[in-house]
Amino acid sequence: MKAVLSVVLVLVVISSTIAKYIPKSGKRIPQTLSRGWGDQLIWAQTYEEALYWSRSRNKPLMVLFHLEDCPHSQALKKVFSENNEIQKSLDEDFIVLNLVYETTDKHLSPDGQYVPRILFVDPSMTVRADINGRYSNRMYAYETGDINLLISNIQKAKKLLKAEL
């Protein structure tokens, strides 16, 4: 009897050691770097990292500001992530970064901090303030209906400022 109890005790100890940690509030689904904006794209984590990749690979950078609890962001995310033309172009020709928290770099908010907001940065590290959407009070905002304008802006950003070095 004692031996059986010992064995059970040992097994309990072992299994509790092996069992992976689960929060009291229940198991969580790990957050992805894509945050739903394109699971097949390779997203940079930080602006510094994205700038480094952009310069070293000579590819333009797209920076996307959004918020998980903003309905405009969520609506754009659905259209954006399901648009194969956008996804293919970004995957093949761009460095991509999405942020839910503003950076300290003022160049990324030429007309204020709002979401959703999309800015392009040339590999020469110039923020392309000339590539904008259709709203004069929020120049870098896009609505779901602006997806074709966004596609044409992606094409514009692809043409580097200094094509020949």
Place this chain on the structure above:
Amino acid sequence: MKAVLSVVLVLVVISSTIAKYIPKSGKRIPQTLSRGWGDQLIWAQTYEEALYWSRSRNKPLMVLFHLEDCPHSQALKKVFSENNEIQKSLDEDFIVLNLVYETTDKHLSPDGQYVPRILFVDPSMTVRADINGRYSNRMYAYETGDINLLISNIQKAKKLLKAEL
């Protein structure tokens, strides 16, 4: 016959529009913010974001520098992610951030940039340079055998510099 061909053509067009984008190199598994260091933890994406959470929630911050292709990082990651004491304590009492790219903040590299490297930051935004590992030439490095020292350092970092405000 013509009608059948038209229907087939329409179906092909529809399905190719609906089909999700897949890179030429094959389908990718989306990268998580945890990068394998604890899938149940809520990881900050950037240092700015982590500092904001730390201050607003009055919780210390752990910043972990590592590299995906560094064998020392990978070995520590396995022990770190499977240690329930570490995972529970970090989940309940800390803000956590892991980075594969250095920040511009010099305070996070008191004795140089190397990986793996772990620094603690107090909610008062003071980098706890006093909380270190056992290697005099790499004060903030931890090997797999140092896991108990890391656990005791986590406990040390939990005691805030200004417990009473």
